[in-house]
Structure formats: C-alpha cells, structure tokens
Amino acid sequence: MAKKRTNPMAYQPxxxxxxSDIRDKVLKTVDNFDHFKVSSQDVxxxxxxxxxxxxxxxxxxxxxxxxxxxxxxxxxxxETRKHFGNSIALFTPLYIANYCENNCVYCGFNCQNKIxxxxxxxTEMAEELQTIAKTGLKEILILTGESRFHSGVEYIGAAIKxxxxxxxxxxxxxxPLNTDEYAYLKKCGADFVSVYQETYNLSKYEQVxxxxxxxxxxxxxxxxxxxxxxxxxxxxxxALLGLDDFRKDAFAxxxxxxxILQKYPHAEIGFSTPRLRPFINNVDNNPNDVHEKQLxxxxxxxxxxxxxxxxxxxxxxxxxxxxxxIGMVATKISAGVSVGVGGHEEEEKGDQQFEISDPRSVxxxxxxxxxxxxxxxxxxxxxx
Amino acid sequence: xxxxxxxxxxxxxxxxxxxxxxxxxxxxEAVVENGGAExxxxxxxxxxxxxxxxxxxxxxxxxxxxxxxxxxxxxxxxVKIARLAREINCGNFIKVEVIRDSKYLxxxxxxxxxxxxxxxxxxxxxxxxxxxxxxxxxxLVSAGAAAVMPxxxxxxxNKGLSTRDFIEILVNEIxxxxxxxxxxxRPSQACEAMEMGVDAIMCNxxxxxxxxxPLMARAFGxxxxxxxxxxLAGLGRVLTEAGxxxxxxxxxxxx
Numbered sequence: 001m002a003k004k005r006t007n008p009m010a011y012q013p014x015x016x017x018x019x020s021d022i023r024d025k026v027l028k029t030v031d032n033f034d035h036f037k038v039s040s041q042d043v044x045x046x047x048x049x050x051x052x053x054x055x056x057x058x059x060x061x062x063x064x065x066x067x068x069x070x071x072x073x074x075x076x077x078x079e080t081r082k083h084f085g086n087s088i089a090l091f092t093p094l095y096i097a098n099y100c101e102n103n104c105v106y107c108g109f110n111c112q113n114k115i116x117x118x119x120x121x122x123t124e125m126a127e128e129l130q131t132i133a134k135t136g137l138k139e140i141l142i143l144t145g146e147s148r149f150h151s152g153v154e155y156i157g158a159a160i161k162x163x164x165x166x167x168x169x170x171x172x173x174x175x176p177l178n179t180d181e182y183a184y185l186k187k188c189g190a191d192f193v194s195v196y197q198e199t200y201n202l203s204k205y206e207q208v209x210x211x212x213x214x215x216x217x218x219x220x221x222x223x224x225x226x227x228x229x230x231x232x233x234x235x236x237x238x239a240l241l242g243l244d245d246f247r248k249d250a251f252a253x254x255x256x257x258x259x260i261l262q263k264y265p266h267a268e269i270g271f272s273t274p275r276l277r278p279f280i281n282n283v284d285n286n287p288n289d290v291h292e293k294q295l296x297x298x299x300x301x302x303x304x305x306x307x308x309x310x311x312x313x314x315x316x317x318x319x320x321x322x323x324x325x326i327g328m329v330a331t332k333i334s335a336g337v338s339v340g341v342g343g344h345e346e347e348e349k350g351d352q353q354f355e356i357s358d359p360r361s362v363x364x365x366x367x368x369x370x371x372x373x374x375x376x377x378x379x380x381x382x383x384x
Numbered sequence: 385x386x387x388x389x390x391x392x393x394x395x396x397x398x399x400x401x402x403x404x405x406x407x408x409x410x411x412x413e414a415v416v417e418n419g420g421a422e423x424x425x426x427x428x429x430x431x432x433x434x435x436x437x438x439x440x441x442x443x444x445x446x447x448x449x450x451x452x453x454x455x456x457x458x459x460x461x462x463v464k465i466a467r468l469a470r471e472i473n474c475g476n477f478i479k480v481e482v483i484r485d486s487k488y489l490x491x492x493x494x495x496x497x498x499x500x501x502x503x504x505x506x507x508x509x510x511x512x513x514x515x516x517x518x519x520x521x522x523x524l525v526s527a528g529a530a531a532v533m534p535x536x537x538x539x540x541x542n543k544g545l546s547t548r549d550f551i552e553i554l555v556n557e558i559x560x561x562x563x564x565x566x567x568x569x570r571p572s573q574a575c576e577a578m579e580m581g582v583d584a585i586m587c588n589x590x591x592x593x594x595x596x597x598p599l600m601a602r603a604f605g606x607x608x609x610x611x612x613x614x615x616l617a618g619l620g621r622v623l624t625e626a627g628x629x630x631x632x633x634x635x636x637x638x639x
Binding site: 078081082083085086087136138233261265266267268269306308366373374375376377378379380381382384 | 427593
C-alpha cells in the first residue's frame with residue numbers, strides 16, 4: 001500500500017508563516033494565462049515595449065515567440081549592455097555538505113539515493129576557501145543539501161564567517177529559513193540568497209517532493225520574502241525547467257520576482273535557469289524537454305521582463321552555449337566549479353548533485369570573457 | 385582668463401566626467417585620452433585592491449578620481465563607503481549615490497542630503513547624484529555639496545534630457561556647478577545640456593556601449609566643448625524670435 005503523504009500546503013512545526021499575498025497573485029496570474037492563445041501579433045507588440053505587462057511577458061515565453069528568438073536576442077543584448085555594460089561577474093559555488101532530508105524524485109542528493117554523504121570540517125572548509133581565493137575570485141556561493149540536522153544554521157553561519165576572510169560577496173543556496181535565521185546569516189556576512197521553487201505547479205510539486213521539509217510548497221515560496229525581511233540584499237529565483245511545463249514555470253518565476261520587487265523595491269533580483277540533468281537512480285528522467293533553444297527563450301524573456309536583473313549561466317550548460325549567452329543575456333558566470341562536497345583542495349568528501357558540462361578553470365573562463373570583448377568582474381559589492 | 389570648471393577649489397579644463405563602471409578596463413586609458421576627461425568615477429565596490437582586474441590599475445595617474453558610493457542604500461552606508469575610499473587613498477572627492485530602487489536606480493534625495501552633510505563635515509568634496517528638485521538642490525548646497533549632479537533620465541536609459549525643464553531651473557538658481565549625470569545617450573544631448581548652461585556632463589553607458597568606444601569618447605568630448613562654447617557665446621540672441629534686434633526697439637521714445 002502506498003505511504004500516505006502529507007499535505008504540501010500544511011506548514012511543519014517551526015516553519016514561520018508571514019503575511020503575504022504574492023503567492024496568490026502569482027498563481028492566479030499563471031492560471032489565467034494560456035500560452036497557446038498567444039498570436040504572433042501579441043509577440044510583436046510585446047517586443048515593441050520598454051516595460052512588459054504580465055501578458056507581454058507570457059507572450060515572449062509562448063510557442064508563438066519561438067520564431068522571434070533572434071529579435072528577442074537583439075533587444076536583450078541592448079538591454080543587457082545598457083544596464084551592465086561589458087561587465088561579466090565571476091563566482092564559484094562551494095558545496096560544504098550534501099546531507100539531505102528531502103525525498104525529491106529528480107535530485108541526486110535525494111535522501112534515498114545511496115550516494116556518498118559528507119560535510120566539511122572547519123579546517124577543511126578553510127583549506128577549500130583559501131584554494132578558491134587563490135584563483136582571484138571574490139564572490140562565493142555556499143551550498144548545502146537540505147538537512148537541518150547535519151548542516152544546521154549555526155554550521156552554515158560558521159562557514160559564512162570563515163568565508164568573509166577571503167570573499168567580499170557571499171551568497172547562500174541552502175534550505176529555506178525563518179526570518180530570524182536569515183537575519184543571523186546576514187549578520188555572519190551573507191548578503192544574497194538563492195532559493196529555487198523547482199515548479200510552481202502545486203500538483204506537480206506534490207508529486208515530486210515526496211517527503212521532507214521541501215514538501216511544504218508555501219514555506220519554500222515565501223523564502224525570498226523572508227530573506228529580504230531578514231535584511232538580505234538580493235534574492236535569486238529559478239524553476240527547474242523541464243520538471244513540469246517549462247513555459248508556465250518560467251512565467252511564474254518572472255512574476256514571483258516582479259511581485260517581490262514591487263513590494264521590496266531595494267531588492268537586487270537574480271535568475272538562474274537550471275534544467276534537468278542526468279543523475280543516478282532515475283532512468284526515466286528526460287533532460288531533453290528543454291533544449292537550448294527553449295532555455296535561451298526563457299533567459300531572453302527574463303532579461304526583457306527585468307533588464308536590470310542578474311542572470312547566471314550555470315556550468316550545467318556546455319561551454320559553447322555559455323560563451324555566447326554572456327553579454328547578450330547572462331551577466332554572471334561560474335568558473336572552476338566542483339559540485340561534490342569540497343573538491344577544490346582535497347578529494348571530494350561527498351558525491352555530486354549533478355554533472356557539469358563546463359569544467360574550465362577561473363583563468364580559462366577569464367580569458368574567454370576577454371576574448372569576447374567583455375570585462376571579467378571579480379568584485380562588485382562592498383559589505384558595509 | 386581660461387574657462388575653467390571649479391569644484392571644491394579644484395580647477396578643471398575639461399567638462400567631461402567619465403563614468404567607468406561599464407567599460408572593458410583595457411581601453412579606459414584610450415577613452416580618457418580621446419574624451420579629454422580629467423576626472424573619472426570609480427565605483428568603490430569594483431576596486432579589487434591587489435586582486436584581478438582592479439580598475440585602479442587602469443586609470444591614468446594624472447586623472448582626478450571621483451569615487452562613488454554605489455551600492456549604498458542609506459546615508460549611513462554611503463558614509464561608510466566614502467570613508468573606505470579615503471582609506472585607500474582615492475582622494476577627497478566623493479560622488480554620493482544612495483539608491484534603494486533596483487528597477488530605475490533613482491537616487492534617494494532625502495538620504496543623499498543626510499550623507500552629504502556628514503561627509504562635507506568630514507572634509508570631503510561632495511558631489512551628490514540627485515533627482516532634479518530645486519528644494520533638494522538648495523538643501524544639498526546648504527549641507528555642503530561642492531556640486532550637484534541631477535539625472536537627465538534614468539541611469540543607462542540613454543533617453544537624454546527628460547528632466548530638461550527642471551535642470552534648467554537648477555542652472556538658474558543654484559550657485560554650485562550643475563553636472564548632468566545619467567541618461568545622456570548621445571553627444572547631441574550632451575551638447576544641448578551644455579548649451580543650456582550646465583557646467584559639466586558625466587557619461588558612461590553611451591560611451592561604453594558604442595561600437596568604437598574611444599571614438600565615441602572623442603565625440604562626447606567635442607560635443608561638450610561645443611555646447612559650452614555655444615553657451616558662452618550667448619545662444620539666445622541668435623535663436624529667439626526674429627524680432628529681436630541688437631539695439632533697443634523702443635530707443636526712439638522721448639523721456
């Protein structure tokens with residue numbers, strides 16, 4: 001008999017509930033929009049505008065916009081250059097732990113997967129941070145699996161404090177926290193928070209997040225807002241494209257960010273565009289739902305919706321794709337990436353969450369950026 | 385006597401202030417040279433001291449640095465960044481930017497006045513970036529601003545003098561130099577602002593996004609100089625209604 005699952009709308013003990021209407025607004029707008037009713041005239045009209053309405057934005061994500069990718073790219077490159085000039089920010093992720101209490105059917109860190117688990121000690125972490133700092137990087141993204149037991153807030157806070165010795169910009173990509181916990185990590189030295197909703201379709205969300213705290217849809221949805229209330233400066237958004245209807249998920253992601261910005265105008269907004277990649281224990285996964293063409297369409301739509309937003313291009317994509325999207329739509333690129341636990345200084349202590357497609361070092365990516373007539377930027381933030 | 389721009393007692397021949405945040409660093413020197421700029425802004429958050437691609441390594445030594453407080457969302461943060469700039473020997477000039485709007489990057493005039501007052505009190509030569517409001521400009525001058533830097537249109541928009549009428553009021557009423565900052569998209573717009581009597585132009589995006597960046601810097605330098613000369617030459621007498629004559633029209637009247 002199938003195990004009875006919990007209600008994904010029910011908060012678990014300890015999860016903070018904040019007053020917000022953003023989730024309702026996003027989900028309602030998504031429900032009321034049909035990508036298949038968009039005409040080429042709608043796309044052309046959207047392309048003529050400086051400020052997109054939700055409908056315009058939806059039009060650019062629709063199948064009808066597919067023949068207009070070149071026009072979207074031409075407009076996107078102008079917007080990107082207006083707001084960012086030639087600058088391309090460089091950073092690297094550091095996985096400090098991969099223990100996870102969630103059972104998410106698509107993920108390599110899934111608690112039921114028999115992978116090697118580990119977490120870095122403070123000494124190991126210092127060595128990793130020093131090794132990364134030697135490459136010249138000043139921005140780091142600290143990641144964990146989602147385990148409050150193995151990688152608690154204090155452990156993450158200690159990692160952040162250590163990282164402030166070497167890095168001017170520290171972001172975190174960890175499990176969603178309460179407001180006071182975000183405030184604590186801000187105090188430790190983190191300023192930017194990434195949380196990905198994976199899918200905004202509640203019934204799909206329920207099907208793929210079988211257990212663990214991640215199963216609670218609204219708690220995850222409000223994470224960016226809690227982070228901003230806790231004093232974080234910037235928040236990033238993303239859906240795991242291909243998990244459900246990617247057009248709807250990208251539509252919801254952009255709206256989520258737009259409503260957050262309307263309520264918190266000082267927030268710095270970022271987008272990431274992960275799509276499904278191969279991993280162990282799931283042979284049914286189809287990573288081809290979102291081809292490069294669709295991925296680029298999503299990135300371009302994010303840019304045209306929010307010309308000022310940072311857009312990161314992941315090492316999950318091949319070098320040829322990454323090299324062409326920077327400056328046109330993406331403004332931030334990772335380099336010298338290891339997606340196992342540690343792995344920069346010593347051998348990895350835990351297995352990887354996914355496979356990377358671009359193993360180039362920081363100096364190789366640096367040279368590539370220069371060759372493309374762009375400017376590698378190591379520092380773009382002062383912690384004050 | 386030569387026409388000079390004087391800010392906080394420092395004299396400049398060029399009226400072109402170059403923003404540096406959007407260039408490829410290797411061409412900064414060529415851009416400065418071609419545009420004839422004597423002052424270059426420096427986003428302190430970009431100064432990667434002792435590290436890779438540090439902008440300070442690329443700005444020619446004879447240039448006056450104008451560090452800015454970009455990234456500051458409050459007066460308090462702007463003050464901290466300004467002090468850091470002084471600590472790393474970037475001089476006494478500081479462009480105060482306080483922005484808590486990520487979409488349009490509009491300056492927060494209220495916090496800007498507060499930061500200006502504190503920094504002017506600490507001996508900085510303060511050049512605040514502001515939304516062109518006459519009352520605010522007066523308050524900034526009272527707070528010790530050495531110049532005011534009103535926006536022409538939103539940063540990076542290249543839309544030109546959207547706030548023309550309000551900047552003109554500042555030109556007429558404010559005694560410190562007025563430097564148009566943000567939104568100038570082409571040399572003709574820079575020229576137009578200078579014709580109006582603005583004292584200098586700060587420009588970044590329009591130059592940085594040109595196909596030939598050093599050549600565009602030259603075009604801006606020339607347009608700014610040309611606009612300045614037109615202003616000094618007394619534009620009004622040529623361009624106003626045809627009836628305007630060189631001697632009084634009512635001179636024939638008996639007392």
